[in-house]
């Protein structure tokens with residue numbers, strides 16, 4: 001175990017980035033705890049193990065960009081807005097909820113951010129928004145997050161076709177965690193994400209690193225090209241630590257162990273113990289205080305669109 005950690009040494013992050021990573025981690029651990037106590041309604045999917053993806057992308061996206069998220073979107077939202085109060089209130093149906101408590105975990109709309117639990121739905125919409133941006137707000141882009149399993153949706157290919165044909169400023173972020181609900185990628189995908197992007201003449205960039213600084217440095221120039229209307233598929237090879245949603249993990253123990261061995265949280269604690277332990281306890285306490293405060297609020301009220 002120690003050898004693995006040594007080999008995968010992560011570079012030191014700014015406190016701000018580490019705090020955001022820890023915020024997403026502790027926010028979702030708190031959600032699972034609240035869920036276990038019957039204090040949440042509906043369902044929830046955590047991005048435990050994948051938090052570094054939106055954190056790495058965060059400074060590469062600006063306020064004029066549109067972000068389309070999916071069912072596993074808490075990290076995407078928190079990276080965009082750093083608003084754990086509003087998101088938790090949304091999920092718990094309390095006053096101050098981002099969408100009046102009617103969106104829940106999966107369906108959030110705020111400014112230029114929209115998430116949906118319907119797989120593949122967002123990509124054609126993002127392509128349409130990218131066309132609008134190209135015409136009306138050149139330099140802005142549409143960023144859409146999808147998983148590996150969502151490449152089984154036909155709508156993905158209609159959108160890729162138009163993105164290539166119309167040279168749209170579309171950034172497609174694929175969080176390839178090797179599994180779709182309970183089906184390993186190898187059992188549902190012929191070929192690769194890269195070869196599918198290539199079929200449309202769309203550039204594909206593979207990220208295997210979990211190092212936020214390194215990822216940013218490699219993506220910066222590519223994202224700048226997206227702003228000049230060159231679509232891009234960025235595929236992150238990542239790991240889902242937890243179950244698909246809650247308690248529905250049928251992976252063999254070895255697969256779960258492999259995911260845990262890749263967890264940035266343990267790796268970072270090993271590589272930068274002083275900074276990690278200074279901030280980890282602070283963020284954990286902050287999330288606890290947020291949960292207590294939000295739980296004490298009155299119910300959310302939907303005021304209409």
Ligand SMILES: Cc1ncc(C[n+]2csc(CCOP(=O)(O)OP(=O)(O)O)c2C)c(N)n1
Nearest residue numbers: 072117118119147148149150177179180181
């Ligand atoms: C159109 C549609 N079909 C099926 C589902 C049920 N469903 C929710 S998540 C999911 C798996 C998605 O896998 P992937 O795209 O790899 O994302 P991950 O959950 O791994 O992040 C499925 C089948 C859905 N939400 N929408």
Ligand SMILES: [Mg+2]
Nearest residue numbers: 147148179180
């Ligand atoms: Mg997946």
